[in-house]
Amino acid sequence: MSAKPSGARKNRSPRTSAQPQPAQEPRGEPSLSRERIVATAVELLDAAGVDGLTMRGLADRLGSGVMSLYWHVDNKEDVFDLALDAVLDYGGPPEIVESRDWRAEVAHMLEDWRANMLRHPWSASLLPRRALGPNILGRLELLSRTLSKAGVTDADLNAAIWSLWNYVMGATITRASFGPSDDDRAAAQQRLTRLGERYPTIERSRLLLDDDWDGTFRKGLDFLLDGLAPQRS
Amino acid sequence: MSAKPSGARKNRSPRTSAQPQPAQEPRGEPSLSRERIVATAVELLDAAGVDGLTMRGLADRLGSGVMSLYWHVDNKEDVFDLALDAVLDYGGPPEIVESRDWRAEVAHMLEDWRANMLRHPWSASLLPRRALGPNILGRLELLSRTLSKAGVTDADLNAAIWSLWNYVMGATITRASFGPSDDDRAAAQQRLTRLGERYPTIERSRLLLDDDWDGTFRKGLDFLLDGLAPQRS
DNA sequence: ACCTGAACACCGTTCAAGT
DNA sequence: ACCTGAACACCGTTCAAGT
Numbered sequence: 443m444s445a446k447p448s449g450a451r452k453n454r455s456p457r458t459s460a461q462p463q464p465a466q467e468p469r470g471e472p473s474l475s476r477e478r479i480v481a482t483a484v485e486l487l488d489a490a491g492v493d494g495l496t497m498r499g500l501a502d503r504l505g506s507g508v509m510s511l512y513w514h515v516d517n518k519e520d521v522f523d524l525a526l527d528a529v530l531d532y533g534g535p536p537e538i539v540e541s542r543d544w545r546a547e548v549a550h551m552l553e554d555w556r557a558n559m560l561r562h563p564w565s566a567s568l569l570p571r572r573a574l575g576p577n578i579l580g581r582l583e584l585l586s587r588t589l590s591k592a593g594v595t596d597a598d599l600n601a602a603i604w605s606l607w608n609y610v611m612g613a614t615i616t617r618a619s620f621g622p623s624d625d626d627r628a629a630a631q632q633r634l635t636r637l638g639e640r641y642p643t644i645e646r647s648r649l650l651l652d653d654d655w656d657g658t659f660r661k662g663l664d665f666l667l668d669g670l671a672p673q674r675s
Numbered sequence: 676m677s678a679k680p681s682g683a684r685k686n687r688s689p690r691t692s693a694q695p696q697p698a699q700e701p702r703g704e705p706s707l708s709r710e711r712i713v714a715t716a717v718e719l720l721d722a723a724g725v726d727g728l729t730m731r732g733l734a735d736r737l738g739s740g741v742m743s744l745y746w747h748v749d750n751k752e753d754v755f756d757l758a759l760d761a762v763l764d765y766g767g768p769p770e771i772v773e774s775r776d777w778r779a780e781v782a783h784m785l786e787d788w789r790a791n792m793l794r795h796p797w798s799a800s801l802l803p804r805r806a807l808g809p810n811i812l813g814r815l816e817l818l819s820r821t822l823s824k825a826g827v828t829d830a831d832l833n834a835a836i837w838s839l840w841n842y843v844m845g846a847t848i849t850r851a852s853f854g855p856s857d858d859d860r861a862a863a864q865q866r867l868t869r870l871g872e873r874y875p876t877i878e879r880s881r882l883l884l885d886d887d888w889d890g891t892f893r894k895g896l897d898f899l900l901d902g903l904a905p906q907r908s
Numbered sequence: 909a910c911c912t913g914a915a916c917a918c919c920g921t922t923c924a925a926g927t
Numbered sequence: 928a929c930c931t932g933a934a935c936a937c938c939g940t941t942c943a944a945g946t
Contacts, residue, residue, distance in 0.1 A: 498919075574883075579867070583877050586882065605895030607845065612840065612844035616806075619804045643823060644836075647829065649815065669902040669903075730939060743912070746909085746911070
């Protein structure tokens with residue numbers, strides 16, 4: 443809790459507010475900044491995963507000393523938080539289209555959310571630990587509003603949202619963790635076959651070989667939405 | 676890939692097979708063993724979380740040198756795998772009760788699974804990364820069998836299982852991550868109120884204050900099972 | 909067969925300075 | 928206001944020995 447800017451909230455609209463001393467940088471590197479640190483952290487995370495992010499490595503990539511980072515950032519945890527929020531940015535509520543098809547709307551929102559996280563595979567497993575950034579709240583608000591307008595009762599609303607949240611998080615984390623290496627799963631499935639008697643059902647259905655991630659996600663989401671759908675008795 | 680026992684499969688039934696040299700330990704500490712290491716690792720993880728597990732700390736707790744662990748265990752990853760599998764043990768398929776209520780059966784299985792993971796809060800977020808232990812496979816097999824017997828078509832079976840998996844994982848990881856600190860969530864909810872206009876719907880529904888985890892889990896599971904239920908046209 | 913200490917190549921972060 | 932190097936208290940793991 444010093445005079446460092448780390449804890450301070452950023453400008454509301456950093457893009458439009460003019461810089462106080464605009465003609466300040468004489469030459470060379472634009473020097474360190476919070477934005478640059480976060481952007482580079484995302485790059486590094488994308489390239490090397492959660493374990494690959496290192497304050498030292500981050501500083502190297504920025505061409506600065508390690509300790510210089512700590513002027514702009516509280517600590518490593520802070521870097522994670524900022525990187526996560528940066529990645530979950532979203533365009534805000536889209537045009538207020540009064541679609542009648544709430545199911546398509548919800549499915550689209552959640553597929554977009556998932557796609558965003560899969561573009562940065564480290565983000566999904568990080569998210570539940572720090573769920574409260576403004577971007578996530580915005581997404582939850584939009585989801586909530588859509589469901590409410592669709593006729594989900596107030597009594598069911600929170601359960602509905604958390605159900606969708608749970609489903610999306612579980613699906614995305616699993617997909618990102620099982621990762622691109624199909625070999626592992628093929629090997630696992632073969633192990634099933636070798637074990638023969640013990641797992642006949644999942645062996646027969648080839649559960650571990652299912653690689654239509656997008657289709658499976660959508661199918662399960664449909665199951666859930668079926669159950670969620672407000673009964674029009 | 677040396678002569679170390681690390682990679683070797685354990686005895687099929689370690690509890691019933693007699694020890695080769697039963698009267699071998701002359702006195703004192705039972706010395707190191709794979710079982711003791713894993714059990715202590717689980718203790719340490721329960722007490723200190725994922726970041727709290729340290730090879731050095733583990734050795735300390737076992738009263739041995741750090742490097743002694745490496746005789747019984749490949750590396751730290753291995754310790755995680757073993758600890759996770761140890762925690763997900765389950766009693767195998769229960770008595771073959773031919774219950775007609777497949778929904779209650781499935782719900783019970785998944786609630787048990789979730790409860791098991793919540794008893795060791797570090798386990799849930801670890802599981803998707805290493806999903807293939809025999810105990811997990813056993814649970815998936817049982818789930819698969821139950822759904823199949825209930826009338827879920829082969830075409831829907833994998834999607835159904837992955838949906839339930841995703842939901843349970845997401846719910847458990849979220850619950851374990853948000854953790855016992857209600858204060859955080861209360862603070863977050865208050866922040867919502869302060870922000871006022873931006874998140875009216877989730878503020879009104881008090882989404883972030885919902886702390887009936889078990890009830891919400893069950894409710895969402897019911898939504899999903901509603902959608903999953905085989906249509907009897 | 910089982911255990912050990914020293915050493916290596918790393919970490920995140922504190923602190924006291926520099927400009 | 929912003930950046931820095933040295934230092935501290937840690938990590939996981941290799942290696943060459945010990946018994």
